[in-house]
Amino acid sequence: MRIAPPDSAVSEILPAVAEFLNAPRMQIGPAGCAAASGQSFAVYNPATGAELARVPAGGAEDVDRAVRAAQAAFEGPWSQMLPAQRQGLMLRLADLIEQNGEELAQLETLEQGKSIMLSRLIEVQASAEYFRYMAGWATKIEGATLDVSIPIPPGMRYQAYTRKEPVGVVAAITPWNFPLNMAAWKIAPALATGCTVVLKPAEETPLTSIRLAQLALEAGIPEGVVNVVTGLGHEAGAALVAHPGVAKIAFTGSTETGKLIGIQAMKDMKRATLELGGKAPMVMFDDMDLDLLGAAAGIGTFFNSGQTCCSGGRIYVQKGIYDKALEVIAGVTRSLAVGPGMDPANQINPVVSARHQAHVRACIARGIEDGATPLIGASTPAQGFYVAPELFTGVRQDMALMQEEIFGPVVTVTPFDDPDEGIALANDSRYGLGASIWTTDLNKMMRYVPKLRAGVVWVNSHNIPDQNLPFGGVKQSGIGREHGRGALDNYLETKSVCVAYR
Numbered sequence: 001m002r003i004a005p006p007d008s009a010v011s012e013i014l015p016a017v018a019e020f021l022n023a024p025r026m027q028i029g030p031a032g033c034a035a036a037s038g039q040s041f042a043v044y045n046p047a048t049g050a051e052l053a054r055v056p057a058g059g060a061e062d063v064d065r066a067v068r069a070a071q072a073a074f075e076g077p078w079s080q081m082l083p084a085q086r087q088g089l090m091l092r093l094a095d096l097i098e099q100n101g102e103e104l105a106q107l108e109t110l111e112q113g114k115s116i117m118l119s120r121l122i123e124v125q126a127s128a129e130y131f132r133y134m135a136g137w138a139t140k141i142e143g144a145t146l147d148v149s150i151p152i153p154p155g156m157r158y159q160a161y162t163r164k165e166p167v168g169v170v171a172a173i174t175p176w177n178f179p180l181n182m183a184a185w186k187i188a189p190a191l192a193t194g195c196t197v198v199l200k201p202a203e204e205t206p207l208t209s210i211r212l213a214q215l216a217l218e219a220g221i222p223e224g225v226v227n228v229v230t231g232l233g234h235e236a237g238a239a240l241v242a243h244p245g246v247a248k249i250a251f252t253g254s255t256e257t258g259k260l261i262g263i264q265a266m267k268d269m270k271r272a273t274l275e276l277g278g279k280a281p282m283v284m285f286d287d288m289d290l291d292l293l294g295a296a297a298g299i300g301t302f303f304n305s306g307q308t309c310c311s312g313g314r315i316y317v318q319k320g321i322y323d324k325a326l327e328v329i330a331g332v333t334r335s336l337a338v339g340p341g342m343d344p345a346n347q348i349n350p351v352v353s354a355r356h357q358a359h360v361r362a363c364i365a366r367g368i369e370d371g372a373t374p375l376i377g378a379s380t381p382a383q384g385f386y387v388a389p390e391l392f393t394g395v396r397q398d399m400a401l402m403q404e405e406i407f408g409p410v411v412t413v414t415p416f417d418d419p420d421e422g423i424a425l426a427n428d429s430r431y432g433l434g435a436s437i438w439t440t441d442l443n444k445m446m447r448y449v450p451k452l453r454a455g456v457v458w459v460n461s462h463n464i465p466d467q468n469l470p471f472g473g474v475k476q477s478g479i480g481r482e483h484g485r486g487a488l489d490n491y492l493e494t495k496s497v498c499v500a501y502r
């Protein structure tokens with residue numbers, strides 16, 4: 001079955017989904033398997049709080065088997081393939097993602113809680129497109145020819161060139177906010193460059209990653225090229241990062257975990273890209289197009305119930321339009337329907353876990369304790385991991401509400417006087433992933449975009465990545481960029497070849 005219309009509600013769970021949930025197994029080499037320890041852990045449905053499935057609790061032994069399978073594939077069949085063959089297999093995988101799209105979308109909404117519309121559009125469709133985009137690069141990897149000036153020995157001439165070679169086995173570690181899409185962001189460039197992968201998905205949301213590895217095999221990608229070890233971060237994740245057979249780590253997750261991984265990577269001199277946390281500012285100037293305010297609040301901040309690393313949790317509004325902006329943003333916040341993701345009419349869905357629900361609620365309580373003013377105070381369904389969207393005013397820069405990543409539907413709105421002050425407030429953060437400015441004045445835009453300390457700056461929009469747009473953070477939001485041609489370099493080593501001739 002292909003993907004259903006994005007805005008259609010799910011009336012029944014597909015038989016294939018029910019069957020998959022019976023006994024999902026991790027994927028090492030050619031086969032699904034249990035953990036060596038025989039242990040498993042529960043995955044929950046955030047909409048109900050009930051157990052959805054049990055998956056293997058992989059540990060060091062499973063990680064070792066997976067890395068060995070990935071090494072064997074890297075040195076064996078995968079390295080023999082022509083770039084055009086890799087491209088063909090990736091395109092086939094993209095087709096299979098679409099053909100199994102409704103199954104994947106339902107699985108994603110069941111394990112993550114998000115709107116089925118987002119599962120269809122982002123997790124499934126955008127992931128298929130990501131594989132297609134990266135497949136195109138497989139045949140376009142190139143080095144350079146270099147003139148060199150080596151004078152010895154007399155009579156000898158030289159010509160040099162560079163080769164771009166796959167780095168080897170990639171450890172991909174993903175978070176729970178966009179599980180399938182984050183897996184695609186890592187696996188697609190790895191395959192395009194000829195690397196093999198061991199993926200450790202977040203423990204909250206391992207299901208679509210397992211299914212993706214199955215589809216990779218079905219597409220004809222040789223066994224061992226894409227492996228998935230399910231398990232806990234400090235067990236399977238830590239074992240994977242420390243494994244000597246891993247050449248490169250591609251991590252998306254929290255800044256705290258990213259630092260641990262960065263230290264381990266440095267110890268072993270492994271290559272690492274770290275896509276970490278954010279606390280994105282949206283700076284709205286007096287001259288902005290006020291018709292954009294609704295979308296700014298809806299997409300910029302509450303998309304995926306605020307569980308987006310670029311979510312515009314800090315809105316700064318110039319005083320001339322502050323009252324109007326607050327009225328519109330509060331109106332949008334109040335209008336958001338809260339409920340299960342299986343009905344696309346619900347715009348705020350449960351957050352991913354009971355633990356995360358407690359965290360977001362604690363952030364709200366702390367904000368109130370610190371003296372900020374909540375404007376909404378809505379209620380939520382009694383069952384499931386819901387948090388009602390909340391909007392705060394009266395928030396000082398030094399409050400936790402302003403400085404700490406909440407990763408939920410909680411937004412602050414703060415006035416400023418002049419544009420320089422707005423930009424200074426925006427930059428007053430340990431994070432620097434996404435940011436936006438809102439203006440109709442071209443001069444202002446050109447002046448202030450360079451001043452924002454962020455890896456991605458949107459103008460008159462926010463929170464919309466693209467496969468061709470380099471994505472990543474400055475400051476404590478990470479190291480490196482995903483997407484675009486430049487992302488390939490994360491998975492390639494440069495080998496210089498110097499040829500002497502007479």
Ligand code: NAD
Nearest residue numbers: 174175176201202233237238253254257275276277278309
């Ligand atoms: P997390 O850091 O807790 O976990 C992320 C992944 O790391 C999970 O798979 C987890 O099992 C694993 N992990 C945990 N401890 C580990 C360890 N010691 N060694 C190896 N792996 C370990 O983050 P999360 O709560 O799952 O995700 C939310 C965070 O991710 C937020 O901070 C968010 O901003 C960030 N995020 C960033 C981006 C980006 O592109 N910059 C995108 C999405 C999410």
